[in-house]
Ligand SMILES: Cc1cc2nc3c(=O)[nH]c(=O)nc-3n(C[C@H](O)[C@H](O)[C@H](O)COP(=O)(O)OP(=O)(O)OC[C@H]3O[C@@H](n4cnc5c(N)ncnc54)[C@H](O)[C@@H]3O)c2cc1C
């Protein structure tokens with residue numbers, strides 16, 4: 001089977017985002033961008049399934065600006081076989097991304113689509129579930145373990161109370177949580193090889209998807225600031241403070 | 249506007265997350281609830297007593313027992329024929345379910361709302377809470393997940409809503425529940441605790457975490473949390489993780505021990521009323537948000553603190 005892995009180019013997780021002075025968004029000029037960390041985990045999982053013989057081909061997809069090709073090259077350098085860039089400079093919301101992915105699924109017929117659970121820029125946590133809905137397929141979200149068993153996949157999910165396992169018929173949609181695996185680094189030879197791997201460029205219009213946003217962003221503001229408080233010199237002072245607060 | 253709220257429950261009791269969500273829904277209009285589960289009539293009865301609720305829809309079917317999104321989403325889509333907004337708490341259940349509903353309705357979901365600013369306008373955190381966006385939906389219907397810490401709990405007594413039994417398509421035949429490992433603990437739940445003691449990578453291993461953090465938590469009657477690093481290293485289970493991609497908490501007192509204060513961790517706890525940090529590095533970023541900081545080796549400070557309380 002084929003595995004489709006959608007990867008998003010986002011602000012690097014080590015960068016502290018700054019709100020633009022005019023309140024229209026977050027300043028991304030000259031900011032380090034990387035693959036969404038959950039998507040690295042998704043790529044890794046797809047590669048492991050391929051290495052275990054459960055899949056033959058891993059296809060990475062990104063919806064975004066021309067520079068998202070770099071993110072796709074990273075996926076290719078990790079080991080993905082080919083990539084599709086759906087190029088647009090517009091902001092594409094999860095619902096529209098899901099519609100594009102649905103169209104790609106119809107062309108490629110993957111047995112599994114492995115996405116990140118959440119993009120660390122919009123923090124939406126929607127795309128995988130939406131894709132599952134649009135294609136009428138089952139979803140295993142927040143996965144910490146994925147086991148392909150014939151025509152089905154068992155997904156262990158990180159839930160609020162602990163862990164839960166569900167069994168899904170293939171094709172299925174899986175979204176990754178942090179404990180699923182530790183993504184590999186791309187080696188230099190593999191980075192070189194990735195430059196020669198196929199990367200198709202398309203547009204949302206090629207898939208007939210209207211990407212006009214449904215949510216209007218009226219304003220982006222800094223969150224209320226917390227100021228640093230006091231430092232206490234020793235445990236006794238801390239105990240006294242806790243008593244003052246009525247905690248102890 | 250008529251709203252439909254997903255009741256979070258375990259087929260026996262209504263979870264607190266529901267009560268916070270009801271408060272958010274009431275800001276939009278009339279509140280109806282959906283109790284979907286298996287053998288959950290008692291939940292519907294309790295839900296009917298929540299203050300401000302006009303009606304409870306009860307879908308009692310083996311297929312809804314584990315809230316599988318494949319089975320439950322079509323039920324909600326049917327009910328959305330006569331509701332204007334669907335709201336679920338931003339719990340793992342709500343986050344799993346709501347986007348499936350939204351896509352079936354061709355609606356762009358508004359995730360994790362912090363406030364209701366108007367009929368279709370909300371604030372929500374983006375970039376790990378480093379920015380707050382005000383967004384307006386242009387869709388005909390609303391699908392929303394609610395950050396529970398941002399809304400007070402509705403009173404669980406005072407209402408007397410009618411309970412109406414409904415039925416849906418049942419098992420969609422796409423997925424099945426295999427099993428769960430749900431930890432049961434005498435401790436308060438992380439998301440509703442008044443005091444939380446959290447430990448980080450500095451706690452070395454599961455035994456050290458237990459021996460250091462738990463006695464302090466016990467003394468304070470606190471819930472126990474952790475950083476991602478502590479969870480990844482296996483000191484504690486995944487459901488202890490506080491942060492951008494873990495649980496969002498806002499207790500009266502949050503005590504961070506051996507946690508550096510990465511933005512992803514702060515995203516989950518910086519709305520706590522009082523933050524206390526114990527860290528041996530005086531430059532640790534956690535001190536930039538802490539109300540009370542103690543620069544010390546936790547292996548001396550924490551046992552001493554526990555002893556003196
Ligand atoms: C996509 C993504 C999502 C993430 N989501 C989350 C999340 O939800 N929650 C989360 O917490 N993190 C999350 N992280 C991880 C986050 O970036 C940090 O790596 C993590 O929070 C660090 O954990 P820590 O503070 O325990 O460890 P460290 O950063 O290693 O800090 C350990 C601290 O302990 C102190 N220390 C060491 N020894 C002692 C001692 N003897 N006494 C006192 N202090 C001591 C050190 O000074 C240091 O400050 C995420 C990361 C990514 C990429």
Ligand SMILES: Nc1ncnc2c1ncn2[C@@H]1O[C@H](COP(=O)(O)O)[C@@H](O)[C@H]1O
Pocket residue numbers: 005006007008009036038039042061062063064092094097114115116117118119120122123124125126127128
């Ligand atoms: N523009 C995009 N291109 C490719 N994949 C995406 C894009 N947006 C979201 N995704 C995928 O959907 C996941 C969840 O994103 P979100 O719903 O935005 O939090 C991400 O981790 C990606 O796997």
